[in-house]
Amino acid sequence: MSTLRGASTFFGCETLNRVSFLREDVEFVKNTLTHGSTTFVPFIRGEALSSNGSLYSIKLDESQSVMKPVVNKLLPILNTSASRLRNSGVNLTFLGLKQGEDSREGVFVYRSQYKGTPYYGIDFHVDSDTLVKPSDIAPLTKMPLLDRETIFEMDNEDASIYSHAKMYLDWLSKYHFCPGCGSPIYPVDAGTKLQCSNANREVGCQVRDARVTNVYFPRTDPVVITAIASRDFSRICLARSKRKHGDTVMYSTIAGFMEPAETVENASRREIWEETGIRCEDVAMITTQPWPYPVNLMIGCLGLVDANGVNEVISLTHDEELLDAQWFSTEDVSKSLEAYDGNGMVRFKDSIRLPGSTAVAFHLIKHVCDKYKRRQASL
Ligand SMILES: [Zn+2]
Structure with a gap:
């Protein structure tokens, strides 16, 4: 658990x-x-x-x-x-x-x-x-x-x-x-x-008159956000977005909006492949987070990759949304998380920052680290 x-x-x-x-x-x-x-x-x-x-x-x-x-x-x-x-x-x-x-x-x-x-x-x-x-x-x-x-x-x-x-x-x-x-x-x-407010029944309204309508209810935009790990959790793929975070070099998980008629798992697999080229079959939901910028629900997932010389190969040429994506050692990421005091972002290596604890991405990365450490302890 x-x-x-x-x-x-x-x-x-x-x-x-x-x-x-x-x-x-x-x-x-x-x-x-x-x-x-x-x-x-x-x-x-x-x-x-x-x-x-x-x-x-x-x-x-x-x-x-x-x-x-x-x-x-x-x-x-x-x-x-x-x-x-x-x-x-x-x-x-x-x-x-x-x-x-x-x-x-x-x-x-x-x-x-x-x-x-x-x-x-x-x-x-x-x-x-x-x-x-x-x-x-x-x-x-x-x-x-x-x-x-x-x-x-x-x-x-x-x-x-x-x-x-x-x-x-x-x-x-x-x-x-x-x-x-x-x-x-x-x-x-x-x-x-x-x-x-159209009270005139002679003037039709396909929304007002629909048998089932949900267009009048508040909107929530689901976003899938996934930490990608190797099956044995020893490696984690983190990506740097083209979006600027000031002067900070930030690596994080992969995220994107869900589309109509997609399952959470399919949306996660699609975003992973479109952004990183990685083929990830096994996706499970871990936790969720409301995100008021403006009305998102972040659906945090874990994606496991079976390395076979093809699945894990990174290619940034499909969507071109990322500046970089790399497989990092989970051991190294774990050490950074252990040294984190809970304020601001996590310091990883000299110049890289990982998201801090207010972001669901932090918890997904930590989830991979915890799984890795538990696995190491049981070996
Ligand atoms: Zn109407």
Whole structure:
């Protein structure tokens, strides 16, 4: 068994109970939006706010909270066309109930069994024409934005709430019109689904009228990312992308977007062959990681290669996405990982860096090293 199973990758720590079945319950949504403990994670035009290096959040009943007047403006227009971003200036999305504080006095309770602090992500795109005005949120606009470096230094709970809110809000801010009939769409189910506003049944909409449709649900883009190892784990193939990482020479695993009608295993094998020329038959999924840039799910795999003079030969001439790919000794990589203090990237050889522990690639490389070491110990 891998030591990874059951552990959370960075951005992948589920701290909230999403109670997804309650999002369409209008009474539940209204109750959460009027409860004093309800906590909002505000974004300004898609960027979260920083409070002393942490993710900024604010409770509804906090003194001088700007949230109460904002929520009072939003409550009457929930689930109507008026709640669209260009009218309201706001995207709101329910994230879940934070549990563990259930015995506390004043905790939110619904139908006597769903307890916890309600969490919402809220993204402001306000101007003088929107329902919520810039003056309504003036204190927030003076706060510093959370930069990417800080995000990767946050604890995983905060980073995961950020990632969760960011992905929903990114989706809500990008989709404005129905792909079936071009009518404006607006959020329903506490900002977790979009709905076509075309109410005229005489004007057909192939999306609205479809028996099964999922186009209104949030988008997640699956990416397969694979650590390639020799069957005996003694060698690992790492690649350097043409994408610049500043002056850093970084080697990592192979990644690419899944395509329609592909299995995870086939997508992994295809990406490996297209990018490195390596023929890898044996692929298994190891772990996954949500990645909010913008809405990816990284599906971490291990690919094992049976060296036979053909399978393992590297060729960068198919896709030409890589600057270099090499087989390295797992022993050497293991030593670098052992010397790693958990901060930033892993130092490998003099000039090479490997991804740090916030990236799923690190855990895949470590998985190969662990397998190698266990194999060595049993010989
Ligand atoms: Zn439509």
